[in-house]
Amino acid sequence: MKISRYLIVRAIILFCTVVVAVYITVFIANMGGHMDQIRRDQIKFDVAQAVYADPGNMGVPTAELQRMINERAEMQYRRLGLDQPFIVRSVGYLTTALSLNLGRSEYLTSDTGSREVRRVITERLMPTLLLLGTAVILVFIVAVFVALALSRRYGSFVDRAVIALAPTSSAPGWFYGIFLILLFAAVLRVMPYGGMVQSPPPKEPLAYALSLLRHLALPVSAIFLGGVFGGIYSWRTFFLIYSSEDYVELARAKGLSSRRIQNRYILRPTLPTIITQFMLTIITLWMGAIVLETVFNWPGLGRLYLTAVNLSDTPIIVGTVVIYGYLLAGTVLLLDFIYAIVDPRIRVGKGGGSR
């Protein structure tokens, strides 16, 4: 019962956090309603240009032209809901997003031509998962296991060499991406410049998969190079701290094998932290990688998000954010639940709380 109540309270708090976050997003994406006026201006400007350029309007009196421009502009305002006050529309954006209906985009269409925000996002989700999923999981696994190994060889040449490379992670993946493209695509001409598959894409599934792998190589390498040494450094430090705990020293004194010490006395107690970190890493995939996807011309969520921001396509911006918000909140709630169950240091109920 205590856990149920605890989880319900946590869920309510997290939901409220998501609501606030989404509304802030709506507010910022529309510059507090200021964006409405800019869009109205642009619509009217475009309409005026179109009316002016229409040969059928030759010789039409000015007043009539102005009426036509106003009428057409009003039609566009109605279509985009710009005839309503921003505060009303902002609530609409919020409720549509929170219900996960997500609604329709205002400018963008999906690659296959749909205006359903859900479809617009879904179509870009797979390429992003493929690219970032592969790269991030690779970085995570390599970093954790290499760090674990290095923590056992603290001070060795390999350890010092890897640690010396840690500052390379201060540059983002796209930075390495540009060099990789220049080297492997422009100079050596052995790898593609970008895109998801060759052009035109192969129709045979196997050939398609091979082409996909080839196109994944450079962007995955870029993310890997940009993240792996920093990751190793962080995890190594983390493992080293655990390696110097009293109970590990005791295990060593008892003469247990180093593999046993690693698995039972280092990995096991750090597992919740590793899982937490892994889950939080996984959900960050949702936001894509804006610059990297742009550099590699990868049709992912990051580029979609950038385009939506440039066009002020609020439903898509909010749709992306709300799903991220729910995923994050769900993950946090799940972790709270797991911790409450498995971690003896956490107590739930009156007078409880983490210590």
Place this chain on the structure above:
Amino acid sequence: MTSNGWLRHTRFGVLLASLLLVAGFVAAADHTGAWVDEVVISEEPSEAAGIVRLETGDIDIHVTSITDAELLARVEADPNLRYEMSFGSYNEMSFNPIGPVFAEDAPGPLAGKLNPFSVPRVREAMNWLLDRDYIAGEIMGGLGVPKFTGLNSAFADARERYPHIVEDIQEYYAYDPDRAEAIISEEMEKLGAYKVDGIWHFDGEPVEIIVLIRVEDERLLIGDYVASQLEDIGFVVERMERTAAEASPIWLRGEPADARMHMYTGGWLSTAVSRDQGTLFNQMYTPRIMPFPLFQALTPDPRLDELSDRLYRRDYSSMEEREEIFEELLWLTMEDSARVWLTDAVGFNPMRADLDLAVDLAGGVSGSSMWAHTIHFHEEGVPQVGGTVNMTIPSILTDPWNPIGGSAWTFDNFPTRATFDTGVALDTRDGLAWPLRIERAEVYVLEGLPAEATHDWVELNFVDENIVPDDAWVDWDAEEQRFITAGELYPEGRTARRKSVAYYPDDLYDLPLHDGNTFSLADIIMGMILTFDRAKEESPIFDEAAVPSFESFMRSFRGVRIISEDPLIIETYSDVFTLDAEIMVTTWFPNFYYENPGFWHVLAVGILAEQERSLAFTGDKADKLGVEWMSFISGPSLAILAEHLQKSIQIGFIPYEPTLGQYVTRSEALTRWDNLDRWYRDKGHFWVGSGPMYLEDVFPVEGVVVLRRFENYPDPADKWLFLTEPLLD
């Protein structure tokens, strides 16, 4: 090798080369339609990456017009690359005309301050103060042409008709900062300003000028240059650098009387060659057209105002009279200088050196209407048959493709243009039309209208009257689904300012469509019906978004009549006239978007879907109904369209049967459906045209479009090669 041996080998080589050349020409002579076998178009948003990919031979052409001088230098330095120039955008400085002193209670930072640019003579002096050669050569790295008047340097009015006027103006207003300073000083003193330590003061304070500068392109540097020139003659200048979104509330929406800026770095765009720029004066120098405060605040000289409106209304009776108006008006606009024109930007369209195609003077490669007819590889100037062209384009598949209200994006229209023909083709070099599907035409305009014919395929006649015949169709009854004749609607009679008669060739009805069908008169009739139907409230596919353009159309449309069905001859009556007879020919040929949206059986599938409210042709209506915007090539639309195709086959559907049924038999309809069904099952889309290429494949997420040569295309491949030859000096 002996000398004889060398000679033998040389002779053999020459002979072989000659044979290959001749063989190439013979092969080319027999070849129809597109020169190349395939075009693969993929997305590449980065101009720099596009150039790198061209350099390494990864692609053959990057379809965009680039204005980056450094990239141009790279292309020029590479012998394997070439480029074609195109004009399109142009820059100017717009002035705030309020003043001479902004109101004390104005909300902006310039409240109570002096606005020297409210004085036309000060604005005029800016023409001498700004060195356009410097802007074009240094700031724009040579990718600009100095511009003194609103006329585009490359279009007919400035280049062909009135170059002497433009040259006189250029000479008179050539860069002369001393003259500018003298005039500005004179006017400033008249306004009560005075100099203290070389700085202009007014009411005890330095005269501060706010220059609103756009930051996204070359205008950032241009604005800075203008500011520096003003500082040099004693003004204190604030450079207000803003993005489009930030600048818009100030220059576009903001009241000039709010006193927020003195001038703005304006930028404009032409996407097609304009044969008549007489309409720009009303837009740029009077408050008649643009419904925005900065334009509404313009107070042109009455004569400038009158002449601008006369040009806009084409109120002149001869080309001589037009020239007189132009000459007077151009000088008046320089004196007014509500805006000072600076440069016509020039873009370069890069490609591999062994590739050639027709490039539009204004729109570049992406705006070329005849690229697919002309694109070819060549060996030392000799066009080669076959090959695959790999292209990149900044964006693709941005919006859904459908022939009525589909994507209007330039880069989406680029591949679609390859898939359809037009009744007439626009010359990419000067904007004049050539007959493509029609054979010849006649144009009858009222005596006294200033029209001329350049090419001999069109016969221009001047008449006292163009009477619309009683049996001409003038409107559409959407309820009864029949045309309304002039006799019914205008029993008192109706006239038109011009009549065009389009003559089609005898073999028109043998024209093959991509899906295996052949052309029929019903395709023309369908286009005529759709011209009216979607804007009629009684129509099952009524779309309020179609009403405004329909109203504009009806304002000048006077009637259409099919004089002969075979060979097909169509006469069209209208009050719209242009200076060129070639542009006045209305053909009604199905070509997506322009005159007639497509072939009746393909459209019928979409019409059924919209009637049942499962899809909509336009984005506006799709939003209103909450359904998908119809796409003929991908996405959820396809399954719905396929369902309606099967329904059409089952019921032998003929849309608008009371009218279209007179031109299509049930068996003809079934043949069309069967072929379309086969096409859909084979290609997986409904994009059917009659152009030199067909849509082979679409990969929406990957952003790739594949076009293939249409083997049954009837016209010889070399028919349009002349468009690749330069026309400009």
